[in-house]
Every structure is written in structure tokens, then in C-alpha cells.
Amino acid sequence: MTDSSTAAVLSLDDFVTLVRDEIGLDIEPDQVAVDFDELPDWDSLYLLKLVTALELATGRKIAVGKVLEARSLKAIHDVAVGG
Amino acid sequence: MSTPTAHIASIGTALPGDPVDNASLAKVLGVNEEWIEVFIGTKTRHFARDLGTGEVRWSLADLCAQAAQKALAAPGVDPADIEFIVLGTATPDTLMPATVNQVADQLGLDQVPTFQLQSGCAGAIQALSVGQTMIASGQYRTGLVIGGDVCSKHLDVQRDLSGAAPSDLVNFVLFGDGAGAAVLTAEPAGQRVALRHVLNRFTGLGRKPGQVIEWFGLADRHDDRQALTEDYKAIEERVPVMAVEILWELLGELDWEADDLDFLLPPQLSGRMTRRITEELDVPTAEEISCVADTGNNGNALPFLQIEKLLDRMADGHKALAVAVESSKWIKAGFALEKI
Structure with missing residues (x-):
């Protein structure tokens, strides 16, 4: 789980599981694309745990600036697994 | 008298x-x-x-x-x-x-x-x-x-x-x-900066605390209560709004216009939050005096660190206004200074 070749295998479903496990946010797969404003339980502080957990899970460094610009969990997933 | x-x-x-x-x-x-x-x-x-x-x-x-x-x-x-x-x-x-x-x-x-x-x-x-x-x-x-x-x-x-x-x-x-x-x-001395107005008001009636610091005694020291709790989401939402309200209330009390301000001392939560609040305060003619990005949020020390920086820049007749928010139980605070 620590080399970059595993990055692509963090599927959206795995990501949802990681979000649930790491930050305790009870979301369904169909909620990942909704804007944070429509996710009442979302707290920007969760990003700290999420970034750390994503770096561990993907074995790659996450661009925090891009994560902060993301408006949905799906967008964060894109940053985590994208180029 | x-x-x-x-x-x-x-x-x-x-x-x-x-x-x-x-x-x-x-x-x-x-x-x-x-x-x-x-x-x-x-x-x-x-x-x-x-x-x-x-x-x-x-x-x-x-x-x-x-x-x-x-x-x-x-x-x-x-x-x-x-x-x-x-x-x-x-x-x-x-x-x-x-x-x-x-x-x-x-x-x-x-x-x-x-x-x-x-x-x-x-x-x-x-x-x-x-x-x-x-x-x-x-x-x-x-x-x-x-x-x-x-x-x-x-x-x-x-x-x-x-x-x-x-x-x-x-x-x-x-x-x-x-x-x-x-x-x-009581008389102007040393730096000769008049404290024109001080605002200190509890506004937290019925509102959940934004920050809690517990203290522990012999009977409860092994409790696993979280010692410090920060409701960052509430702070992000409320503090910029309260800061703007404080600015305008102070200006009203002083009968000063925003353009009269030479310096603005915004709340010092963190480098990023302070930048955001300063933008929302929107007094472009006043020079911002902040320290938190270098000192961290050291609570009750912050206004003094800001005033120290301010005094280096203040000339006779200059006016400065400071805004602070205590999110623990939502206290509005601020003060106005004028060098004479």
C-alpha cells in the first residue's frame, strides 16, 4: 500500500469506506458528488484526517492546496488518484 | 471635571x-x-x-x-x-x-x-x-x-x-x-496613545460554545473527556460575521468613518482565517496589523503583540481599530486607539 502503483486501485467505493472509517462521516456512495454545502455533517477540519489517511492509502503525496479547493468528496478523490 | x-x-x-x-x-x-x-x-x-x-x-x-x-x-x-x-x-x-x-x-x-x-x-x-x-x-x-x-x-x-x-x-x-x-x-505619557473606546460584550445567550477547555481535579483527572474542543465549523461560520458587526458597531460608537482608520487589527485566529476575516472587514484604506502567522494563536497575548507592531508605525493623529471575537461563549470585543 505504499508505492504509487496502488494509487489507481483506490476506487470510489474504497474511498467511501475510508471516509467512513477515518472521519466517521456516515455517507452513502451516491452522496460523494454533492457539494459540501449540502452535506450538513461535513466539517472542513475532516480534511486533516482525510489527507493523512489518503496519503497512507495511496502511498503518494496529496496536493493540499487542490484538496482545499475541492467542493465535494468526489473532487477530493479525483485529486488523490489523479495525475 | x-x-x-x-x-x-x-x-x-x-x-x-x-x-x-x-x-x-x-x-x-x-x-x-x-x-x-x-x-x-x-x-x-x-x-x-x-x-x-x-x-x-x-x-x-x-x-x-x-x-x-x-x-x-x-x-x-x-x-x-x-x-x-x-x-x-x-x-x-x-x-x-x-x-x-x-x-x-x-x-x-x-x-x-x-x-x-x-x-x-x-x-x-x-x-x-x-x-x-x-x-x-x-x-x-x-x-x-x-x-x-x-x-x-x-x-x-x-x-x-x-x-x-x-x-x-x-x-x-x-x-x-x-x-x-x-x-x-491617566495622562498622555511615553507612547501617548489614547484608548478611545473598548467593547466587551457577551453575545452567547442560548448558543453552544465554540471552544471548550476542560480542567481536571483529583476526582475527575482520569476522565477521558477531550481537554480542548474546537467547533471549527461554527467558528468559521460565525467569527467573520461577528467581526464585521463589531467593526461597524465600534465605528458608530466613535463617530468615525471606515476611511478615518489608518490601521486595522483584525481577529488573530490563524493565518488563513485572519486573511479571510480581513477581506470581509473590507477596509482597504487601513493597514492591517497581524501577527498570528508568526506567533501562532497565543490567546490573550495577541492584542499586545499587535499593538507592539502598531506602535512602530503609528504617527501623531493616526487612528487604529482592533476587533476580537472569543468563540468560547461568543464574546464580541474590540478597542480604538489614537496617537496624540
Whole structure:
């Protein structure tokens, strides 16, 4: 789980599981694309745990600036697994 | 006879040890360095506790006394004139004796009334308010007002933070330690800065606290209650709105226009939050005076650190306005200064 070749295998479903496990946010797969404003339980502080957990899970460094610009969990997933 | 106006004659500040950068802090906490840099926006802070060993190097009383000594050593100030001391802090060394009395002892002051306010981010302003009221009473002509915090009391470097809640962990990257002091006088002296107005108002009726710091005694010290809790979401939402309300309320009270302001001292939550709040305050003609990105949020020390920076730039006739919000139970605070 620590080399970059595993990055692509963090599927959206795995990501949802990681979000649930790491930050305790009870979301369904169909909620990942909704804007944070429509996710009442979302707290920007969760990003700290999420970034750390994503770096561990993907074995790659996450661009925090891009994560902060993301408006949905799906967008964060894109940053985590994208180029 | 008119009510005496309080003046700031001098300022002193104290920051413990060398600045701790984000790389060092991230390593100790096991968190992402870039996250601290980007999300919190604070570059350095100072800790009274050694980050490597956890050893306490300075007490709150030590830092407050250092800051006060600097203020008392300034030109135009005579320590023998001090007639009262007020200290605002959220993190006293002991519950008794009150830290203000240990500070008096370190300063060699005796036979003066002392007050300590249990307070968070509005504490320095509450202390200024008490000092201003004492001088306005006509009974006192010179006093010492101090604010300081040692937030690193909760920085347990031995603790495994991997399972810590974000509302817990965020405190370690937001806060720092420090102290500041001002000598208040009834007549213009030293820096000759008039304290034109002080706002200190509880506005938290029916509102859940935005920040909680627990304290533990013998009977409950093994409770696993979170020592510090930060409702960051509520703070992000409420503080910028309250800051704008405070700005306009103060301007209204003073009968000043926003354009009259030469300097603006915004709330010092974190580098990033302060940038955002300053944008929302939207007084482009006033120069922003901030310190939090370099000092960390050291609570009751912050307004003094800001005033110290301000005094370097202030010329005769300049006006400055400070805004602070205490999110613990939602206190609106602020003050206005004019160099005469």
C-alpha cells in the first residue's frame, strides 16, 4: 500500500469506506458528488484526517492546496488518484 | 471635571524560545506539514514547553513578568507609579494563587490591587476594559494590564495522536504561547496613545460554545473527556460575521468613518482565517496589523503583540481599530486607539 502503483486501485467505493472509517462521516456512495454545502455533517477540519489517511492509502503525496479547493468528496478523490 | 481618558504609555511582549516551524510541528504530531501551511496558514509559533522533551521551560507568570518588565522599562514609565494590575488568561499556572499575584511578586510590586480575568481570545481586551474603567474612576492614575497564555500545557508530546479527533488535533496546530503587557496612564505619557473606546460584550445567550477547555481535579483527572474542543465549523461560520458587526458597531460608537482608520487589527485566529476575516472587514484604506502567522494563536497575548507592531508605525493623529471575537461563549470585543 505504499508505492504509487496502488494509487489507481483506490476506487470510489474504497474511498467511501475510508471516509467512513477515518472521519466517521456516515455517507452513502451516491452522496460523494454533492457539494459540501449540502452535506450538513461535513466539517472542513475532516480534511486533516482525510489527507493523512489518503496519503497512507495511496502511498503518494496529496496536493493540499487542490484538496482545499475541492467542493465535494468526489473532487477530493479525483485529486488523490489523479495525475 | 471630565472623565479621565486611559492612555497606553508603553507595551512589552514575551515569546518563549525559538519559533517552531511547521516541519518540526508536523513531525511531532504526525500530521501533514502542507496541511498546516495551507489550511491553518500559520508559519511559526513559540512554546513554553520543549517540543522534544515536554519539559516546561517558562511558566505563564515568567512570560507575563518578562513582558511587563519590558513595558515598565520603557521611556516615560516609572514602575513605582503602578497602582493596579489586571491579567487576562485562559491558562493560569495554578488556580490559586492567581497567576497575577505571582507576576506581581516577580516584578517586585506589592500593596496594589490585583485582578485576574478567566478569559479566552477577548481577555486582553477585557483586561484593558477593567484598566480603562479604573482610570476613568479617577481613583487610579497608572496601572499594568497583562494578557498571556501557555496553550502548550495541553501539548502532550508523548500522546499518540493518531486516533485524535480533528476538533482535538486542530488545537495543536493553531495555538502557541506568549504574553504581553501595557502600562495605562491617566495622562498622555511615553507612547501617548489614547484608548478611545473598548467593547466587551457577551453575545452567547442560548448558543453552544465554540471552544471548550476542560480542567481536571483529583476526582475527575482520569476522565477521558477531550481537554480542548474546537467547533471549527461554527467558528468559521460565525467569527467573520461577528467581526464585521463589531467593526461597524465600534465605528458608530466613535463617530468615525471606515476611511478615518489608518490601521486595522483584525481577529488573530490563524493565518488563513485572519486573511479571510480581513477581506470581509473590507477596509482597504487601513493597514492591517497581524501577527498570528508568526506567533501562532497565543490567546490573550495577541492584542499586545499587535499593538507592539502598531506602535512602530503609528504617527501623531493616526487612528487604529482592533476587533476580537472569543468563540468560547461568543464574546464580541474590540478597542480604538489614537496617537496624540
